[in-house]
Amino acid sequence: MTQFKNIFITGGAGYVGSALVPNLLKKDYNVSVYDLYLYGEIFSDLKSNPNLNQIRGDIRDKKKLIESAKNSDAILHLACISNDPSYELNPTLGKSINYDAFFNVLEAAEKNNVKRVIYVSSSSVYGVKKEKNVTEETSPEPLTDYSKYKLECEKVLLNSNFNGLECVIARPATVCGYAPRLRIDLTVNILTLNALINKKIKIFGGKQLRPNINIKDMVKAYEIILEAPGEKINKEIFNIGYQNKSVEDIAKIVKGVIDDNSLEFEYLPTTDMRSYHINSDKIKRILNFEPKYTLENAVQSLVEAYNNGLIKDGLSNPLYHNIKLMQEINLK
Ligand SMILES: NC(=O)c1ccc[n+]([C@@H]2O[C@H](COP(=O)([O-])OP(=O)(O)OC[C@H]3O[C@@H](n4cnc5c(N)ncnc54)[C@H](O)[C@@H]3O)[C@@H](O)[C@H]2O)c1
Structure with missing residues (x-):
C-alpha cells in the first residue's frame, strides 16, 4: 500500500530514471519528471499515460522548480552531473547543479509541503578504503569534487528541519544492466560493450574493488524507500550495493557470460x-x-x-557516454 501518491523526480529522464519511472507508473503512482532531457525524449512510449507529467526544466531555475513540484508528496532527487569526468569538464557548472541547486530542491520541498525527500548520493563518497566492510558508519573520504559535493548535500539534508520533513540518503553502488536511457560509461556496462564490439576487454587498472547494483534492484530499492514508514528511514543513510568485485573479476564475468574464448583482456x-x-x-x-x-x-x-539492435554505436554514441555528450552540448 503506497502512502504517497505524487512523486516528483528530478533527473528522472536519466539512466536510473528510465527504468524507475515506468515501474512506478505500473505501481499506480503519479510521477512528475523534472529534467533537462540531456539524453533525449526517452519516455515517448509513455506520453499518453495520464499519470506521467514531464517537465523540461533546470533545477537551477528555482521559480520553475518550486512551481513544478506543487502537490508532490515525495521528491526523489536524481538530477546531477553524474560522474567525475563530466563534473571536471566544467567544475563551476558541476557545483552549480550538484550542490548550489540542491538548496532549490529543498526550498521546493518546503514551499510545497513535501513530506519526504530522498537524496541520491553515491557510495563513491567513501574514496579508497582498505577495510573489508565499508558501512554507513565508516567515515567518508571523497576523492573528487563530484563525491565531495554529494557528501556536502547529505549534510545539508540531514540538517534540514522544516514542516516535519522526512529525509533519507541513498548511497548506491555503481549501477549496471540495460535500461532505455543507457549509460555505457559505467564499469560493467563498458566492459560488456567493449567485449561485444571490440572483441577485446580493456581493463583500466584491474585490482580496484567496485561495488555494483543491478538496475532492477536499484529500482526496487527506491520503491521500498518510498514506501517505508517514516520512522524507519528518517535521517538515515543506506548503502545500496550487491556484489563487490575487482574490475578484473568483472571482466572475467563478462567473458564468462559472453562465452567467447577468443576474448582478450588488455590491461591499461x-x-x-x-x-x-x-x-x-x-x-x-x-x-x-x-x-x-x-x-x-x-x-x-x-x-x-x-x-x-537496441544499442546503436555503443562505444562512441554520446547518448550513452555522459562526458562525450557534455563536451558536445557545452551546457551553461
Ligand atoms: N548510475 C550509477 O552508477 C550511480 C551510482 C551512484 C549514484 N548515482 C546517482 O544517481 C543519480 C542518477 O544517476 P544516473 O546514472 O541516472 O545519471 P544520468 O546522468 O543518466 O541522469 C541524470 C539526469 O539528470 C538530468 N540533469 C542534469 N542536470 C540537470 C539540471 N540542471 N536540471 C534538471 N535535470 C538535470 C540529466 O538530463 C539526466 O537525465 C545521480 O545523482 C547519480 O550521481 C548513480
Missing part, C-alpha cells in the same frame, strides 16, 4: 583509484531489501539488447 593504467567494498546489510536489516539480480544478469541484459 588508470588514474581512477576509487577502491572500496561496501556493506549493504543496513538496508536489509531495516527495510528488508535484498538484491536479487546478479552481475551476470546485468551482462546478459546488455547482450540481449545489443543483439536486438
Whole structure:
C-alpha cells in the first residue's frame, strides 16, 4: 500500500530514471519528471499515460522548480552531473547543479509541503578504503569534487528541519544492466560493450574493488524507500550495493557470460583509484531489501539488447557516454 501518491523526480529522464519511472507508473503512482532531457525524449512510449507529467526544466531555475513540484508528496532527487569526468569538464557548472541547486530542491520541498525527500548520493563518497566492510558508519573520504559535493548535500539534508520533513540518503553502488536511457560509461556496462564490439576487454587498472547494483534492484530499492514508514528511514543513510568485485573479476564475468574464448583482456593504467567494498546489510536489516539480480544478469541484459539492435554505436554514441555528450552540448 503506497502512502504517497505524487512523486516528483528530478533527473528522472536519466539512466536510473528510465527504468524507475515506468515501474512506478505500473505501481499506480503519479510521477512528475523534472529534467533537462540531456539524453533525449526517452519516455515517448509513455506520453499518453495520464499519470506521467514531464517537465523540461533546470533545477537551477528555482521559480520553475518550486512551481513544478506543487502537490508532490515525495521528491526523489536524481538530477546531477553524474560522474567525475563530466563534473571536471566544467567544475563551476558541476557545483552549480550538484550542490548550489540542491538548496532549490529543498526550498521546493518546503514551499510545497513535501513530506519526504530522498537524496541520491553515491557510495563513491567513501574514496579508497582498505577495510573489508565499508558501512554507513565508516567515515567518508571523497576523492573528487563530484563525491565531495554529494557528501556536502547529505549534510545539508540531514540538517534540514522544516514542516516535519522526512529525509533519507541513498548511497548506491555503481549501477549496471540495460535500461532505455543507457549509460555505457559505467564499469560493467563498458566492459560488456567493449567485449561485444571490440572483441577485446580493456581493463583500466584491474585490482580496484567496485561495488555494483543491478538496475532492477536499484529500482526496487527506491520503491521500498518510498514506501517505508517514516520512522524507519528518517535521517538515515543506506548503502545500496550487491556484489563487490575487482574490475578484473568483472571482466572475467563478462567473458564468462559472453562465452567467447577468443576474448582478450588488455590491461591499461588508470588514474581512477576509487577502491572500496561496501556493506549493504543496513538496508536489509531495516527495510528488508535484498538484491536479487546478479552481475551476470546485468551482462546478459546488455547482450540481449545489443543483439536486438537496441544499442546503436555503443562505444562512441554520446547518448550513452555522459562526458562525450557534455563536451558536445557545452551546457551553461
Ligand atoms: N548510475 C550509477 O552508477 C550511480 C551510482 C551512484 C549514484 N548515482 C546517482 O544517481 C543519480 C542518477 O544517476 P544516473 O546514472 O541516472 O545519471 P544520468 O546522468 O543518466 O541522469 C541524470 C539526469 O539528470 C538530468 N540533469 C542534469 N542536470 C540537470 C539540471 N540542471 N536540471 C534538471 N535535470 C538535470 C540529466 O538530463 C539526466 O537525465 C545521480 O545523482 C547519480 O550521481 C548513480
